[in-house]
Amino acid sequence: MWQVPIVAMTLMGGLWYAVASVKDVDAHARAVVLGFSAIAALVLIFMVNRVRNVFGEYLLKVEAFNPIAFADSKHEHIWFALLKERAVVLGFSILMGIAGLMSAVAACMIWAGALTFNP
Secondary structure, eight states: OTHHHHHHHHHHHHHHHHHHHOSSOOHHHHHHHHHHHHHHHHHHHHHHHHHHHHHHHHHHHHHHHOTTTOOOOOOTTOSSGGGSSOHHHHHHHHHHHHHHHHHHHHHHHHHHTSOOOOO
């Protein structure tokens, strides 16, 4: 599960770097790359949630197999409800959503001619 954020950072950072630093590239090509980046962010949000769901089912089987040795991470005394089980997935999803939104907005601005690059 921890590989998904690394893949996401590598993909998004590489695409943003290419858009910002490669010389002599058409503005529409930059917009397409940023559009792809926005789609990739959305797909990665779904992917990390699916991996977490599969991993959660696996943990249920491990707990059923040996409940005494199972390391339970569910705590009732956590003060913030969103931090109980899926804090990492929630944080990743929010950040990837912001990154995807920024990519989509930049792609639209470049396509409309409101944003230009001179690397």
